[in-house]
Amino acid sequence: MEKLSAFVDGEVQDGDVQSQLARIESDAGLRSAWNTYHLIGDALRGNVSPDLTSRVVARLRDEPATLAPRRKPAGLGRWAWLAMPAAAGVAAVTLVVWTAAPIWQAEPQIASGPIAAGGTAAPGPVTAVSLSAPEPRTLASGIEVDNYLFAHQRYAPTSAMQGVVPYARTVTDERRGVSK
Amino acid sequence: MTTVCSRLLQPVRFLPFLLPVSAAIAQTDPTALQWLQRIYTATQTLSYTGTFVYHQGQQVETTRITHIVEPSGTRERLEALDGVPREIIRTGDEVVCYLPASMTVKIDKQHGQQTFPAVLPEQIKDLSENYSITRGEVERVGGYRCQTISLEPKDRMRYGHRLWADVNTGMLLKAKTFNEKHEVVEQFAFTQLQIGGNIDRDRLKPRFSRESRGWRVEDSGATSANLAEAGWSLRAKPAGFRTITELVRTLGNTSGVGHMVLSDGLAAVSVFIEPAAGKPAVSQTGLVRQGATNVYVRPVGNYWVTVVGETPAESVKYIADAVEYRK
Numbered sequence: 001m002e003k004l005s006a007f008v009d010g011e012v013q014d015g016d017v018q019s020q021l022a023r024i025e026s027d028a029g030l031r032s033a034w035n036t037y038h039l040i041g042d043a044l045r046g047n048v049s050p051d052l053t054s055r056v057v058a059r060l061r062d063e064p065a066t067l068a069p070r071r072k073p074a075g076l077g078r079w080a081w082l083a084m085p086a087a088a089g090v091a092a093v094t095l096v097v098w099t100a101a102p103i104w105q106a107e108p109q110i111a112s113g114p115i116a117a118g119g120t121a122a123p124g125p126v127t128a129v130s131l132s133a134p135e136p137r138t139l140a141s142g143i144e145v146d147n148y149l150f151a152h153q154r155y156a157p158t159s160a161m162q163g164v165v166p167y168a169r170t171v172t173d174e175r176r177g178v179s180k
Numbered sequence: 181m182t183t184v185c186s187r188l189l190q191p192v193r194f195l196p197f198l199l200p201v202s203a204a205i206a207q208t209d210p211t212a213l214q215w216l217q218r219i220y221t222a223t224q225t226l227s228y229t230g231t232f233v234y235h236q237g238q239q240v241e242t243t244r245i246t247h248i249v250e251p252s253g254t255r256e257r258l259e260a261l262d263g264v265p266r267e268i269i270r271t272g273d274e275v276v277c278y279l280p281a282s283m284t285v286k287i288d289k290q291h292g293q294q295t296f297p298a299v300l301p302e303q304i305k306d307l308s309e310n311y312s313i314t315r316g317e318v319e320r321v322g323g324y325r326c327q328t329i330s331l332e333p334k335d336r337m338r339y340g341h342r343l344w345a346d347v348n349t350g351m352l353l354k355a356k357t358f359n360e361k362h363e364v365v366e367q368f369a370f371t372q373l374q375i376g377g378n379i380d381r382d383r384l385k386p387r388f389s390r391e392s393r394g395w396r397v398e399d400s401g402a403t404s405a406n407l408a409e410a411g412w413s414l415r416a417k418p419a420g421f422r423t424i425t426e427l428v429r430t431l432g433n434t435s436g437v438g439h440m441v442l443s444d445g446l447a448a449v450s451v452f453i454e455p456a457a458g459k460p461a462v463s464q465t466g467l468v469r470q471g472a473t474n475v476y477v478r479p480v481g482n483y484w485v486t487v488v489g490e491t492p493a494e495s496v497k498y499i500a501d502a503v504e505y506r507k
Contacts, residue, residue, distance in 0.1 A: 139477050140464035141454055141484035146476065147432040148276060150286055150454060151400060152488045155424070155441045155448035 236471025449489030
């Protein structure tokens with residue numbers, strides 16, 4: 001799975017591409033994970049549509065060129081934001097857990113619709129997938145989450161009681177920028 | 181790291197919290213309020229140095245802190261002991277964060293603002309409108325005997341807290357934040373601590389001050405502002421929350437970001453308003469969480485509204501949805 005994740009991220013050596021493709025083609029589990037990873041990637045880029053499965057299959061079959069390892073785009077991180085469109089077809093992917101990086105999670109209940117007064121809004125099925133996302137995480141606005149956190153810490157609930165202690169939250173995150 | 185965290189959570193300790201009856205009948209105890217006051221005072225008057233562990237979500241981080249109160253003001257240094265070295269230096273009202281991995285220095289200084297911290301203990305009495313505050317047992321933390329204080333939220337718009345304060349000095353040595361299911365979402369605890377006595381001033385020296393000279397500097401340049409005048413307001417606020425400050429600041433490389441802070445006296449929520457390049461897509465509305473911190477983003481007209489708070493998801497979403505622009 002780790003290899004697959006690296007592959008999705010375009011981070012495998014060129015020689016491994018063919019063998020990875022063969023593995024994905026022959027292993028149903030890997031195929032499904034591959035599908036999910038791309039769905040998440042697309043969701044993060046805000047490009048989700050309900051016929052994604054067929055698109056991924058079509059891509060696998062017809063467009064091997066798109067599977068070639070990509071260089072990381074310079075500038076903005078790829079995982080810009082976990083988009084949460086209202087379309088029911090994409091409700092399945094609402095929880096993403098970053099492992100190499102700070103543990104930010106999309107909230108399934110909130111993501112899948114407005115909060116009902118009685119809390120009855122039924123969240124869609126939740127799929128938790130680990131992603132290695134070494135780049136800084138930016139929100140839709142193009143600003144890194146950490147910038148918001150840093151600006152907010154002065155007012156954090158316990159800053160009056162702990163002084164600068166809550167700032168530990170903001171420095172916590174930086175490691176993701178270099179570790180892998 | 182994650183397993184260490186879950187192992188350390190020691191569910192047995194929270195059993196009293198799991199009994200709904202205790203929360204329902206708990207009334208705020210005046211002596212518990214006095215203890216909160218003691219904690220605030222201790223933060224402002226004590227000098228100390230030590231190491232604490234911070235858990236949020238599945239992350240655990242060890243940090244060294246030195247806090248020295250001098251006639252000229254408070255100086256403080258936080259140094260991350262795990263992973264890449266990072267540090268935060270606070271001098272009076274200015275906070276400087278050195279991030280070597282991205283070779284960035286972040287500076288947060290509030291011009292024309294009351295001194296740090298902004299959430300002040302005048303509001304302590306008001307806290308009992310939103311929390312049931314009670315005193316618990318005396319327990320030991322890091323070798324110190326500590327008074328425990330519980331803050332049970334009266335609604336779902338804020339988290340619960342349990343605090344451990346040194347019996348002798350009032351210093352906060354441990355704190356846990358609970359969600360509505362009484363699960364710990366965040367906690368910190370000192371593992372080693374020296375209160376008062378001879379504290380080496382060298383411990384306050386920034387380690388990166390020399391090598392950071394060529395680094396990128398991001399200065400918040402925060403100044404007081406009237407966001408209502410600019411057309412921004414909140415249609416509604418969760419019970420007990422008041423606007424405590426309004427600013428304009430720089431976030432990362434984006435200047436002119438509106439920043440409104442709401443607080444119920446303990447929990448704080450920041451509302452950031454920044455102009456979008458073009459009209460934002462509604463599909464990019466969403467929420468992320470880390471430990472006790474929730475972040476909710478939604479577009480309003482040609483702006484992004486980002487709400488950040490150590491409050492439940494419902495709370496940040498409620499506030500974000502209440503933001504409106506009228507001009």
